[in-house]
Structure formats: structure tokens, C-alpha cells
Amino acid sequence: MVSFSILSNRTPDRAGAFLQCLNCKKTIFSVDFEQNLRVCPYCGHHHRLSAKQRIDFTFDADSFEEFDTDLRSLDPLQFPEYSEKLAAAVAKTNANDSIFSGRATLDGHGVMIAVAEFSFMGGSMGSVAGEKITRTLERAEKAGEPAIVFSASGGARMQEGLYSLMQMAKTTAAAQRCSKSGVPYISVLTDPTTGGVLASYASIADVILAEPKALIGFAGARVSKQAGVSKVPDDFQTAEFALSHGMIDRIVPRKEMRSTLANLVKLLGAARLSTSA
């Protein structure tokens, strides 16, 4: 049976379905789409991934061991509708918050990873996400295994108020410690990485990579507009803009991400590489 659907983060449940590229609107056979790591074979548009897909596409098969699964936000401000939004996000994503953290292997080398789930409240960083990022960097430091963090976030989660702002400090402090200990930390910016996440741990890694055309920016377009910013360059707040302004190291297409990361892990972590089955 042939069906058309707008692409979402969900894997099409029916083999043989056709999908439409969100960018060029061309129809894509879903099997081709999956094989191409959810990159449009016609225009190269990198569609957003769930954390699970990202992990599957990037690290050694079945190597991911998830940690910190029991962490849940406490809604410290009793913010209007937050508990409902959290519950809805948990139901939708089957995750407890916007970050998956754990250990995986990359070409057999152990790495500590944190991967953003953008569909969980826009990947926003509250206390749980901040704690998971921090623990990931701490585990990397302790184990002497490189940290790799994939970001996709609207920024700090306003429903946790000042607690969220402090996660910027906490994660940055952890990154500083990791760096001091000589353990490599690689940050990968995916569509979109903005606000408080970009202005903290995502921007202070040893190496910063980005996916093509990813939205990368400090202030949302609406904020910039409110501040009277009217004329912006065509590529404003894209990975390409960040690269041409010296803010990131490389743009890496999705199909080269795994090999690029593996190579960096080998090069930067040579002194401390641990191997595992």
C-alpha cells in the first residue's frame, strides 16, 4: 500500500511507504530514506532525528548502554501547565527528559555520550538535562573515555526558571573539568541548537562539528526581530554561517559523522584509548 505522510521523527511503521522531503517536497521511498540516514537523496536535506535514531546511526550496533534513566524533573516552580507538558512529552517520546545519556562504542572504542531528543519539549535544558550532560562529562573524565554530545535544543527550559539558567553554569563547569583532565570532548550541533545550550556546554568543546544547514544561533529569530534586527544575511544562524565566522570546526554530512567522530576519538584520545568488546 502506498501512503503519503509528512516526515516526522517517527520511523514509518509501514515498509513501502512513501514520504515527502520537508525541504524539496520530492517523494522519497521510505526504505531509501532510512538507508540514507534520513537525508533526502535529492536535495541533501538532513531531517531531524530522534535520539534513538541518532544513536543507531552513529555508534556501534547495540553498543549503547543507557544510564540515568530514572531522573525526572520536580517542577520546582509549580510553573503553569508544566507538569502536563512534561507528562505529554514523556508519553510522546517514551523518555523521561530531553537528553539520553550513556556509554557506547565507536569502532570498538568506549565513549560517553549524551544525545538530545528534540521532540521532548524542544530539547530544552532543565535540571534533568543539565544533570545528564554533567554526569556524561564526569563519567568521561573518570573513565578516561572521550565525551561526545549531540545537541538539538531550543535552549534553557523556561518552566524551571533560574534552575535552568544554572544548568548552563553547571554543564560548563563540568566541561572545564573534563578538559582539564585531558579527556577529549566533542560537541555536535544538529538542527536546531540555540539559546542557553549553545551558550554553554555546546560551544566550549575541544572540537565542534555541525550537520549541514542546521539552525545554530543564540537568539531566536523572533527575539532578534524584537530587538530591531531587520536585515539579516541569507545564511544567518546556519551551520554554514557559524563555519564561515569561525565559530565551529567543521560541517559534517550525516553519512560521514560516524567515521569523522571515530577518527577524532582515535587522534585526540590516543593517550587514553580504552577498547571494549
Add this chain to the structure above:
Amino acid sequence: MAMDHNEWERPLRDLEEGVAKLWELEKKEKDPVKRAKYGDQAREFQAKLEGFQDVLYRNIGPWEQVLIARALKRPYTLDYVQSIFSNFVELQGDRAGFVDNAIVGGPAMFEGRPVMIVGHQKGRNIQDRQFRSFGMAKPEGYRKAIRLFEMAERFRMPVISFVDTPAADPGVESEARGISEAIAAGMYKMFQLTVPTIAVVIGEGGSGGAIGIATSSRVLMLEHAVYSVIPPEGCAAILWRAPERGSDAAKALQLTAHRAKEFGLIDDIVSEPKGGAHRDWPGASEMVRNAIAKHLGELSELTDEELRESRYQKFRAMGAFTSS
């Protein structure tokens, strides 16, 4: 709902003007009976004024707190620098091609001890506000701050930050020069320091723009200052698509000093003179000076490594989550 501090405080100011007029009449009046009457009236209104001020300030909500924190007459960073410190030498430039006037800084003397000052600076009149970019710092502002942090570490000077910004600059140039990296690098550098660091939120603690110079050993807030992850208007725009509902958002965000202290996210609240810092600059300066002296004294007892470690542990513990 008042939309700015002027409007909110108008009844108070009207009463003050009335009292002043009565005293003026009293002064000019020659007839002793009438003169006494004016005097009585003036005292009566003065008492009413004080009662009204008490009520007004006792019933301050989060939104009113925002209005006070933004008040044009509040002392700004350089006002405190002038009244609390001596020998201040402003140092400028990021040494990478740019200057920023929304963050000021340099060495100064605090009670006989050299310290490094870094703070956001707002302007009061139109030209000044533009010159200071409304206290919204660009990347070069944070990079200048980082340079001063490094200098403070080299010369063993405690770092005193004054926080007063609506937000970091969201413009195209700031984006092009890496405002996100600059803020992150500011925090990063502060975590490396082995000298005492104290941040005082004197007005608006606006999100990333604030925390870029405020990951300090001690974070203090003036009684009527606010500290928030997002401006209330921005929060209202996102939540309800209604920026005019800033008052509701301010309530939800709980951005007051008292809440921040209850949450354990700041270390101390600095009381303000009756009616707020803007009504008594010398009084406010004295309170800020005392608070800095107290915390600097405590921090000076710690070793270099204790300073760095305790600062890390303090921020490390911040978060509201459960693992059950």
C-alpha cells in the same frame, strides 16, 4: 497594571510633592496660626506618605519587582564603583579588534585591597543608553571580561562582578562574532579562577547575558533585583503569544531575590534602603559595600584550591530532579 517604574511609583511621588509644597508654604507664611496649621498638615501627609510607602513596598509582586529592578534612577555599576571603591582604572578592549561599552571593568581598591571589577553598565539618557547598548553586551564585552578575569588571577585580585543587563545582545554582529561562545567562555574562565569571586545582581539579571560574568563563589542579589532565565515579556510571548502579559510571566518565573535564595541558587540577599536603592544611593552603596566586605572576608579564609572546588561544588549541586 503599571508598565514602568515611573507609573507605578507615581502616587508616592505625588504625595512627596504635596508634602514638599506644604513645607514651602509653611516656610513662607508669616501668620503663626496658619503657619502651625501648614506644619501640622505637612507632618500628617508625611505620616500618610510613609504608611503608603510601607503598604506599596509590602505588596510588591514579581512584576513590580521587575519594574523596580529596571528603574532608571537605580544606581548602576559605575555608581557603585564610584561610591564603594577607589583608584578605579577602567580598562577597555577585547584585544581582538572590538570594544564594548555595555560591560565596564578594571582594577580598583576595595577597603585597602586591590580587586578587579567587571560589570554591565546601562545609560540614563538617550545618548548614554545607546552608547551602553542598553546594557546588552556583545561578544567583545565578555571577551574583555575574560581578559580581566585572567589578569585578576595573575595578580591575585578578587573579582567583583556587577550584574545589570536585560540580556546579551541578540544582533547579527554579535551572532557573527560568537556571542554564545563568548558567554560560555566567560563561565568557563570563571570556573578556573583560584581567587575569590563575588557577583552582585544590582538590577536585572537577564539570562545568559548575566550568567556569563556571574558564576562566582558568592552570588548576591539586591533585595529588589531580579534574576531570570528569560525576560518575562519573552516568556509571555512564547507561552501565550502575548508579550503584554509580562506580569503573569513574572509571577510564574518567580524571578525575585527571595525565591532565588529559597531555591538555594544565590547565596545572599542585600537589603535595600526603605523604598528601594533608587531612593537612597548612599544608603544602598553602604549595604552593598558591607555585603561585599562580609563575603570577601569569608572567602579570603579559603585556599586557592578550596575556592575553585567549593565554587564548582556549589553550581554542581544546582538542579531540581528526583531519581526515584
